[in-house]
Amino acid sequence: MSPHGCRLVRDGSGVDARWRRDGDTLVVSPASGLALAIALGEVAGISGDGFTISLRAPVGAITLERLGADGPTLLQELRRDWPVLRSRLLRLNGGDAPGKVFSGTVASKEYRGAFRGFLSGNRLILAPEGEDIKVLFIADCNMISFTEQAYAVNCIGWENEETVFSKLGSETAAFTAALQTAREKLAQEADTTLARHLPTLAPAARAELGTQWLPGRLLSFADMERMAPGFEAAFLSSWLASCPRSDEGKKLMEGIAPSGRYLGFASTDEGEEPMLWLLVRSANEWSLELLSHGDYATYLFVGGDELPRLISGIIRLHEFSREALYLPMEELIGERAKYAIPARDLLLLGDLRARFTKRRIHASRQ
Numbered sequence: 001m002s003p004h005g006c007r008l009v010r011d012g013s014g015v016d017a018r019w020r021r022d023g024d025t026l027v028v029s030p031a032s033g034l035a036l037a038i039a040l041g042e043v044a045g046i047s048g049d050g051f052t053i054s055l056r057a058p059v060g061a062i063t064l065e066r067l068g069a070d071g072p073t074l075l076q077e078l079r080r081d082w083p084v085l086r087s088r089l090l091r092l093n094g095g096d097a098p099g100k101v102f103s104g105t106v107a108s109k110e111y112r113g114a115f116r117g118f119l120s121g122n123r124l125i126l127a128p129e130g131e132d133i134k135v136l137f138i139a140d141c142n143m144i145s146f147t148e149q150a151y152a153v154n155c156i157g158w159e160n161e162e163t164v165f166s167k168l169g170s171e172t173a174a175f176t177a178a179l180q181t182a183r184e185k186l187a188q189e190a191d192t193t194l195a196r197h198l199p200t201l202a203p204a205a206r207a208e209l210g211t212q213w214l215p216g217r218l219l220s221f222a223d224m225e226r227m228a229p230g231f232e233a234a235f236l237s238s239w240l241a242s243c244p245r246s247d248e249g250k251k252l253m254e255g256i257a258p259s260g261r262y263l264g265f266a267s268t269d270e271g272e273e274p275m276l277w278l279l280v281r282s283a284n285e286w287s288l289e290l291l292s293h294g295d296y297a298t299y300l301f302v303g304g305d306e307l308p309r310l311i312s313g314i315i316r317l318h319e320f321s322r323e324a325l326y327l328p329m330e331e332l333i334g335e336r337a338k339y340a341i342p343a344r345d346l347l348l349l350g351d352l353r354a355r356f357t358k359r360r361i362h363a364s365r366q
Contacts, residue, residue, distance in 0.1 A: 003029065004070045008036075009063040019064060021077070024085055026055075028064065036062070040082050041089035044345060047130035050075045054130070079116055083127035090342050091317065092135050093120040102175045104168035109161060110134065119178050122186055122216070122267065122316075132345065136163060137316055138182045139216040146176045153179065158212075186214045193265060193274055197242075201234040216316035218264035218279060218308045225258060232258070243276060244294035252280045252287050252298075262308050265292075266315045277315050279308060285357075286311075297359040299325065307355065313348035325352060326359055 003018035008030050017030040022037075029035040038057045045056035050072030054063045067074065080101070087093045099119040106115045106126065111134065117126040124136040136155065143156045152166040153176050168175050190210040198206055205228035212227060213219055224231045240246050253261050260281040265274040276292040286307050290296040299322070301307060314325065324332070324339035332340035342349055 004067070004074075006067050006071075007065040009065055010060065014065065017064075019074075021074075024081070026078075028062070038062075040078070041085040042341065043082060043086065044132040045130050046075075046078050046082055046127075048075055053078070056130075056132070079127070083116060083118070083125060083133060086127070086133045087120070087125045087135075090133060090346050091338070092123065092125060092133065092346075098125070099178065100174065102168060102171050102178075104171075104175075105166050106163065107166075108163040119182055122182055124179070124182075137216060137313070138179070138186055139214040139312075139316065141179070141183055142212075144176070144179045144183050146172070155179065158217075186216075187211065189267060190214050197239040198231075198234050200238055201228060201230055205229055205231065215265055215267045215274065216312060218262045218277070218312040218315070220308075221258035221261045221263070224263070235263075239276065240291065243291040245289055245291040245296075248289055248298065249278050249291045252278060252289055256280050256282065262311075264312060264315050275315070277311070279311050281307070296322065297361045299359050300357045301352070301355045302357055303355040306351075310348055310352050310355070314352055322359075324349060326356055 003020040006017055006019050006028075007014045008017035008028055015030045015032065017028055019026060019028045021027075024040050026038045026040060027035055028038065036057075036059060038055065038059070042058045043055050047054050051067050052063060052065050053067065053071065053075055054061065064071075084093070084098050087098075101116055101118045103114070103116045105113060106128070111128050111131060114129040115126050117124055119125075122138045124138065126134045126136060128134060140157050141155045142158045145154050145156070146152075147154055150166065151172060152164050153168070153172065155163040155165075157163075165175065187210065190213060191207070193215070194201070194206050194210050194213070201209070209224060209228035209231065213224060221232055240249055243249065262279040263277065264279070265276045268274055273292055275290060278289045278291050280287045280289075284302055284304060286301040286303065288299040288301065288311060321336070321339060323336055324343050327336065329340065329343060332343060343353060344350070
C-alpha cells in the first residue's frame, strides 16, 4: 500500500509523517527519525473519528492527526481487524474463527461506552472504544434476555451483576439469539457431562445441578450439595474414582470443609474428556489440582475470596500452557514467547501470576 500523509503526535509534540498498512502492521514514518512498525495485535486500544486516530501502542500512546480522506477508511479497517488480531495474540479466541461482528454500546461495572464484539465459542470478545479487549464468559451469565422497552439485551450474572447491550439496531435480535444459543450449548454440555460422570446422582438433582454448574464455572462442594443433595457421595464414588489424580485429590480434601473445596470442569476438543479441576483452601493458601490428567503439577497460590473467580477465568482458557502461569517473564522466550504478551497484558492471568507461589511436581502415571 502506498504511504499516506498525516501528523504523528507523541509525548505532546507533533511531526509530519506518512503511514501505510503492511499486512497486520501499521508503519508510521516521521519526516525525521526512525519509522515505527506497530504490530496491530500488540495495540491495547484504538479510538478516533477517522480524521484523528489514537492508538495505545507498545511504544506508548500515539495519535495520527490530519489523516484527510484516507482516515475514515483506515479507522474502519482497524476496527475490523484489530479485535481479531488482539484476541488471537492474547489467546482469548480459543482458536475458533470469529463469529459475526456486532457493534453498539455496553454498560457494565467495568466499562460504559461504544463497543464492537464477536462470539468465539463460549466467549464474547468485546473491543470497547479506546480500551483493551475484554471478554465476557458466557458461563458467567445466569440469564440472557431482551428488554423490549429499553430495546436492550441483558446478561444477568450469578450474583445479579448486570451487563447491558444496547444501540445494536437491526442486529439486536441476531445478537440476542447468538448469546442465548451459546448459553444453551453450555447447559447442554453440562447435562451431557454430568449424566456421563455422575450416573448415581438422582436425575432430578443432576438436572438442577446442570442448570448452574456450567463448564468453566467453579463451585464449592457446599453449594453443589445444596443444589443437588447427594452430590458429594456420587462424585467421590464415580467421577473422582475414575480420575488419574484421585489419590491426590482425596489427600488435598482431607480435613477441609465443603465450603473450602471447589470443583470446575472445562470444555475440551470434541470427543475428549473434560478437564476436571479441584481448588482447595486452607486459610489463605490455595491448591489447584487437575484431577483428570496425570501429568500436571499441583499449583499453589496465596490470596483471599477472589481466588475462585480468578481460577475460573484461567481454567476456561484451556489452550493456555501452565507455563504462562508460573514462569518468570524473562523465561517466556523462544517457543514460549507466545505467552509473554498475555502474561503481561491479560488482567486475569496477571492477577493469578501475582498470587502464584510454587508448583508441586508429581511423577506421571501411565
